[in-house]
Amino acid sequence: MPLDLGATARLTAECRDPGGILTTAATAAVTITLPDGTTAQPEPIETAIGTYQADYPTTVSGRHSVRWVWTGPAASVTDVFDVREETPLAILSLADARSQVKARTAQDDDDLRFWIGATTRAVEYFVGPVVVRTVTELHSVGRVRALALRKVPALTLTSVTAARSGGTSYQVSALDLDGATGIVRLLSGADLYGPLRVTYRAGRPVVDENITAAGRIILQHLWRTRLVQGRGGLAGGGDDFSVTEPIPGLGYAVPNRAVQLLNPDQLPPGMA
Known part of the structure; x- marks a missing residue:
């Protein structure tokens, strides 16, 4: 999940020999390439045999790439992580999102914030910028x-x-x-x-209730479809949040009920 700007990214990776066995390397290095093209090289430590960790306080928002390189044995691992903007675009507060999906623990917060971002993009696809x-x-x-x-x-x-x-x-x-x-x-x-x-x-200094309501429905739909029911179906697939036909550009990601709420503010094609 994306990190907040200024939070510390805890990076982990495993060094394995050609046979796939976790191995303590002779040398270990990790290089982070920031979105602006600069690089950082935090000091890695070995926390267990062949398992390495490095902490990096984030300073720039955007996609970061990570490359681990070991010698003795020669090995490497690549990865990425994302950092949110200082003021991320969010159509719903975390408290509203928790209430809508009936989240009971703070352990869901990172997932919820991710889906709030996705929901915001979906709403703005129809009505243009909502968040100023x-x-x-x-x-x-x-x-x-x-x-x-x-x-x-x-x-x-x-x-x-x-x-x-x-x-x-x-x-x-x-x-x-x-x-x-x-x-x-x-x-x-x-x-x-x-x-x-x-x-x-x-954007919109005042967000009308129909737009906020559509955001809540989209969030709940996306949250439900990530949960697989014991019968093999998608949670929430049979309720009034379901999508009966694909929406151009978004497929089945947005329930028709939400689209109907957004209709009064929907922009002509190409203006969103």
């Missing part, structure tokens, strides 16, 4: 009457700057933003000249 975030886009345009931002609803413009040397930048006070459509125009009615790099805030 900063977006930066490059618009490779020439002379245009208006720009169409790619994430709506858009809340406020932060900056609109030239994306090439000698280009034209614009003060946000001179621009009009239609948040529902993402259309940006000059108040003067003049044309915009690109290419332009646009930074803005998108």
